[in-house]
Amino acid sequence: MRIQIKGAKLLLLLASSAIIAACGGQSSKRNEHEKPIITVTIEPQRYFVEAIAGDKFNVVSMVPKGANHETYDPIPQQLVSLGESKAYFRIGYIGFEQAWMDRLMKNTPHLQVFDTSKGVDLILNHEDTAHAHGDHEGHSHAVEPHIWSSATNALIIAQNTYKALCAIDKANESYYLVRYDSLRKHIEHTDSIICRELTHSTGSKSFMIYHPALSYFARDYGLHQIAIEEGGKEPSPAHLKKLVDACKSEKVKVIFIQPEFDERNAETISKQTGAKIISINPLNYDWDTEMLHVTKALITQ
DSSP states (O other), X not given: OOOOOOHHHHHHHHHHHHHHHHXXXXXXXXXXXXXXXXXXXXXXXXXXXXXXXXXXXXXXXXXXXXXXXXXXXXXHHHHHHHHTEEEEEEOSSOHHHHHHHHHHXXXXXXXXXXXXXXXXXXXXXXXXXXXXXXXXXXXXXXXXXXXXXXXXXXXXXXXXXXXXXXXXXXXXXXXXXXXXXXXXXXXXXXXXXXXXXXXXXXXXXEEEESSOTTHHHHHHTTOEEEESOBTXXXXXXXXXXXXXXXXXXXXXXXXXEOTTSOOHHXXXXXXXXXXXXXXXXXXXXXXXXXXXXXXXXXXXX
């Protein structure tokens, strides 16, 4: 969902951030010896960056815990923090970046920007459509953006993060390499657990979810994701009936819901099919914990 932001609103935010920066001048001087800042878009990214950056940087997320990355608007203090950042690591294609990145970068031209989605085998539109390889040109409106919900993609994100950190702080390259290797092994271990558990599971290979945030997870592990959303909107009564029928025919036992979306349609389907509603948070900072939580839900159906 591409969010249209009015120019006047942006100017107001930027003006507010300038006032805050001016008022906080003395505080900035007191904190001038603090660690440099790296800004990322979402919490799972912060997990990857902090794992590699260690104590060399402070890492802050533009989309805070509990906020919807499709519709979130930054507050003035975040614009101040962005202006003080050494670099911005974007996740790739989510709504916040589509709406705000160009505007944010124009007002912080000094900021180095790194795309951590580079090299990811992207899904276009839905989980069963053709793929494209890490190319923003002409495809951003059609890309499934939740690339971090995949161990395969997490390895690519981690590698891109490591390269970006080395680019902005070459003096500590060996430090980042050690921590990157540790993170890579941890991601691979998490992947091996998920593969083992899902391979031995006798449950349904299909699951339902309100917002299709597990497209890459489903692709990696041979599962079928059925989204309740219809074109990013609430399903029509006719579509809701089709979902109930699909849930029954594919023996779906799990319906995932996310905190930032309404769960009434999921409850309706659950009542008619007996499928269990399970809450997940794809924007959880603890990436590995969340991946294993989703896996456990699928194998204990």
